[in-house]
Amino acid sequence: xxxxxxxxxxxxxxxxxxxxxxxxxxxxxxxxxxxxxxxxxxxxxxxxxxxxxxxxxxxxxxxxxxxxxxxxxxxxxxxxxxxxxxxxxxxxxxxxxxxxxxxxxxxxxxxxxxxxxxxxxxxxxxxxxxxxxxxxxxxxxxxxxxxxxxxxxxxxxxxxxxxxxxxxxxxxxxxxxxxxxxxxxxxxxxxxxxxxxxxxxxxxxxxxxxxxxxxxxxxxxxxxxxxxxxxxxxxxxxxxxxxxxxxxxxxxxxxxxxxxxxxxxxxxxxxxxxxxxxxxxxxxxxxxxxxxxxxxxxxxxxxxxxxxxxxxxxxxxxxxxxxxxxxxxxxxxxxxxxxxxxxxxxxxxxxxxxxxxxxxxxxxxxxxxxxxxxxxxxxxxxxxxxxxxxxxxxxxxxxxxxxxxxxxxx
Amino acid sequence: xxxxxxxxxxxxxxxxxxxxxxxxxxxxxxxxxxxxxxxxxxxxxxxxxxxxxxxxxxxxxxxxxxxxxxxxxxxxxxxxxxxxxxxxxxxxxxxxxxxxxxxxxxxxxxxxxxxxxxxxxxxxxxxxxxxxxxxxxxxxxxxxxxxxxxxxxxxxxxxxxxxxxxxxxxxxxxxxxxxxxxxxxxxxxxxxxxxxxxxxxxxxxxxxxxxxxxxxxxxxxxxxxxxxxxxxxxxxxxxxxxxxxxxxxxxxxxxxxxxxxxxxxxxxxxxxxxxxxxxxxxxxxxxxxxxxxxxxxxxxxxxxxxxxxxxxxxxxxxxxxxxxxxxxxxxxxxxxxxxxxxxxxxxxxxxxxxxxxxxxxxxxxxxxxxxxxxxxxxxxxxxxxxxxxxxxxxxxxxxxxxxxxxxxxxxxxxxxxxxxx
Numbered sequence: 001x002x003x004x005x006x007x008x009x010x011x012x013x014x015x016x017x018x019x020x021x022x023x024x025x026x027x028x029x030x031x032x033x034x035x036x037x038x039x040x041x042x043x044x045x046x047x048x049x050x051x052x053x054x055x056x057x058x059x060x061x062x063x064x065x066x067x068x069x070x071x072x073x074x075x076x077x078x079x080x081x082x083x084x085x086x087x088x089x090x091x092x093x094x095x096x097x098x099x100x101x102x103x104x105x106x107x108x109x110x111x112x113x114x115x116x117x118x119x120x121x122x123x124x125x126x127x128x129x130x131x132x133x134x135x136x137x138x139x140x141x142x143x144x145x146x147x148x149x150x151x152x153x154x155x156x157x158x159x160x161x162x163x164x165x166x167x168x169x170x171x172x173x174x175x176x177x178x179x180x181x182x183x184x185x186x187x188x189x190x191x192x193x194x195x196x197x198x199x200x201x202x203x204x205x206x207x208x209x210x211x212x213x214x215x216x217x218x219x220x221x222x223x224x225x226x227x228x229x230x231x232x233x234x235x236x237x238x239x240x241x242x243x244x245x246x247x248x249x250x251x252x253x254x255x256x257x258x259x260x261x262x263x264x265x266x267x268x269x270x271x272x273x274x275x276x277x278x279x280x281x282x283x284x285x286x287x288x289x290x291x292x293x294x295x296x297x298x299x300x301x302x303x304x305x306x307x308x309x310x311x312x313x314x315x316x317x318x319x320x321x322x323x324x325x326x327x328x329x330x331x332x333x334x335x336x337x338x339x340x341x342x343x344x345x346x347x348x349x350x351x352x353x354x355x356x357x358x359x360x361x362x363x364x365x366x367x368x369x370x371x372x373x374x375x376x377x378x379x380x381x382x383x384x385x386x387x388x389x390x391x392x393x394x395x396x397x398x399x400x401x402x403x404x405x406x407x408x409x410x
Numbered sequence: 411x412x413x414x415x416x417x418x419x420x421x422x423x424x425x426x427x428x429x430x431x432x433x434x435x436x437x438x439x440x441x442x443x444x445x446x447x448x449x450x451x452x453x454x455x456x457x458x459x460x461x462x463x464x465x466x467x468x469x470x471x472x473x474x475x476x477x478x479x480x481x482x483x484x485x486x487x488x489x490x491x492x493x494x495x496x497x498x499x500x501x502x503x504x505x506x507x508x509x510x511x512x513x514x515x516x517x518x519x520x521x522x523x524x525x526x527x528x529x530x531x532x533x534x535x536x537x538x539x540x541x542x543x544x545x546x547x548x549x550x551x552x553x554x555x556x557x558x559x560x561x562x563x564x565x566x567x568x569x570x571x572x573x574x575x576x577x578x579x580x581x582x583x584x585x586x587x588x589x590x591x592x593x594x595x596x597x598x599x600x601x602x603x604x605x606x607x608x609x610x611x612x613x614x615x616x617x618x619x620x621x622x623x624x625x626x627x628x629x630x631x632x633x634x635x636x637x638x639x640x641x642x643x644x645x646x647x648x649x650x651x652x653x654x655x656x657x658x659x660x661x662x663x664x665x666x667x668x669x670x671x672x673x674x675x676x677x678x679x680x681x682x683x684x685x686x687x688x689x690x691x692x693x694x695x696x697x698x699x700x701x702x703x704x705x706x707x708x709x710x711x712x713x714x715x716x717x718x719x720x721x722x723x724x725x726x727x728x729x730x731x732x733x734x735x736x737x738x739x740x741x742x743x744x745x746x747x748x749x750x751x752x753x754x755x756x757x758x759x760x761x762x763x764x765x766x767x768x769x770x771x772x773x774x775x776x777x778x779x780x781x782x783x784x785x786x787x788x789x790x791x792x793x794x795x796x797x798x799x800x801x802x803x804x805x806x807x808x809x810x811x812x813x814x815x816x817x818x819x820x821x822x823x824x825x826x827x828x829x830x831x
Contacts, residue, residue, distance in 0.1 A: 189750065189800060192539075192746060193799075193800035194797070196794075199793050199797070200796070201790075204472070204790035207787050208477070329607075332601060373621045376612050377613065383609050386605045390602055
């Protein structure tokens with residue numbers, strides 16, 4: 001026997017499930033609307049993306065009406081963007097599209113560009129979950145980038161380079177931790193100071209050690225070559241996989257591992273529970289015997305080491321050299337990815353991939369001859385995307401409750 | 411205070427900084443504005459002064475440790491490049507002429523720094539951290555340039571005013587975007603202004619770069635725009651106009667300091683801005699629209715940064731090239747240090763702008779003798795000093811603690827203990 005309340009509840013749940021399914025379908029349709037107009041499909045008629053997009057928008061709105069407010073709205077927006085993108089792409093010359101979109105290359109580049117962001121945003125995750133705002137991610141990345149190069153160069157080993165880079169980021173993070181936890185400085189001001197310091201220290205030491213000659217030969221973090229991927233049965237798929245993920249840098253894989261580990265640590269271990277409780281309600285955490293200061297110190301130092309890892313990847317794994325201010329705002333983009341990803345490891349991963357995609361596509365757009373004059377303009381794309389993301393087109397995200405507030409022991 | 415001399419050895423403030431004895435503090439002072447209030451009460455010329463001295467001391471240590479050079483002679487060489495020795499009556503003859511030229515350069519930079527410093531300070535008083543000076547400065551440069559290039563037949567004074575006004579407006583619009591985002595969807599202004607910086611940087615690079623719409627059609631091989639017409643250029647009142655003499659923009663910056671003070675302290679808008687800065691919730695209950703003030707504070711602060719850009723273009727750059735677009739980040743970031751070290755007060759901003767302007771000019775490739783110290787190193791040293799200044803000016807807790815302890819002691823002496831909380 002089921003009571004009436006249970007029936008109502010069950011029907012509500014079913015309605016909810018339908019709404020959710022509609023929302024997800026709407027997102028899929030939006031992506032599809034864009035995808036059909038791109039290589040290898042390159043549908044030339046506008047009708048196809050328009051129909052798919054409108055269907056997606058309708059489903060998204062339906063889902064919105066049925067209670068999935070945020071998902072439905074997001075889905076409708078994605079469907080709209082997909083439709084617009086599809087129509088635009090259907091108008092563009094096929095050769096141009098082929099220059100920009102070679103899926104395997106785009107995927108490989110996306111992963112390469114996303115990796116430093118993933119490391120830094122996971123770093124930021126630890127710090128911010130414990131209640132300390134970390135604007136200094138940028139500076140910590142820069143420290144990692146330089147000291148990774150310096151350490152790798154002097155010891156002639158990329159492993160030591162990575163470790164030294166991480167240690168330098170952690171050291172700078174310790175400064176940030178001391179000022180924002182013990183001295184209770186404004187965490188944003190302190191983070192800004194960290195960025196200045198990193199810029200000055202790395203620039204100074206770079207010129208002092210390397211001068212005008214540049215960094216020269218450096219030990220490189222090796223690539224992981226997965227040649228066997230090309231032997232996977234359907235012929236096209238095998239070579240596609242091999243081209244997109246077959247020759248990635250070791251640290252790209254390490255980044256994915258970091259995300260998984262971060263998720264396990266934050267949500268499945270006592271340490272993670274402590275970090276979160278300190279970030280949500282430090283007084284309560286203190287009452288049950290968790291040391292707020294120690295937890296926060298540890299979290300901030302870990303965040304510095306991880307951000308520095310992103311920097312090491314940039315210099316030793318990606319560009320194979322160091323230039324002054326080479327992080328170019330990536331620390332801030334990582335912070336935006338963290339916020340966009342709602343302070344969750346996999347959310348941050350998704351956001352970092354999105355920004356990585358924008359960074360990967362920007363230089364490819366310049367390769368199109370008729371667009372070459374707009375060249376540098378495309379460089380603004382990732383930053384524009386970040387701005388739109390933090391502007392909260394896709395729902396607001398709620399930060400840890402005690403973020404940015406210093407804790408005073410009683 | 412602008413003398414970059416390292417302090418005598420054995421600084422007492424270093425010991426203070428290392429002392430973390432702060433357990434007994436009853437309240438957390440988190441809002442920026444509340445801290446500013448504290449500075450006021452501590453009569454705090456001392457904190458910035460100590461901070462600057464400490465930063466220079468550490469900078470000297472860095473010089474000593476990394477290069478083994480005498481920090482005193484390095485600072486001396488930097489000081490000689492600033493032209494501040496012009497103020498010494500015993501400097502005469504040709505030396506004095508050189509000093510005058512150097513001082514004009516220093517004051518040119520100071521002019522810009524005062525304006526970008528105000529841009530940071532004004533937003534600060536509303537509890538906003540405007541790191542977007544760079545983008546606003548670029549927007550101001552480009553708008554002023556366009557108006558300066560157009561309308562070649564316009565009379566001198568209206569043309570100047572129009573061009574400078576356009577720059578300020580462009581800066582206001584650029585910062586206003588961040589203000590609106592903060593007011594409506596709560597996007598944090600630090601991230602949005604930094605993104606706007608990069609967007610402005612790339613748009614600016616596109617506009618003035620090769621084949622860009624603003625590139626000078628007569629010089630296709632140089633990424634530079636046409637020159638502003640003669641009528642829009644600011645008058646030079648000290649030095650040779652052909653050798654980048656000091657233009658009237660310096661007085662614009664001084665006037666901006668006065669305007670900054672008046673708007674903040676003598677108008678309803680300023681009252682509301684400060685109220686929001688002190689406590690947005692309380693301001694909201696008091697009937698002040700927080701969002702509106704966020705937007706206005708950002709826009710006004712952006713107008714000052716935009717004015718900085720236009721004054722530079724109309725005063726001595728006259729054209730925008732790719733380098734000046736890229737160098738803008740340095741200017742704008744020093745603006746943050748200027749505002750923080752100057753405690754967001756007009757007089758403080760003036761002196762810290764002078765300090766950093768002197769430092770910047772003294773460490774430039776042109777002014778610093780490379781046999782004494784490498785200019786590229788020195789400019790990074792400036793960054794380190796700047797970072798230390800921001801770091802330690804932000805750590806006012808020590809002063810706070812001392813102040814509280816003093817007040818508590820006085821209360822105890824005056825009467826029997828007040829009821830403990």
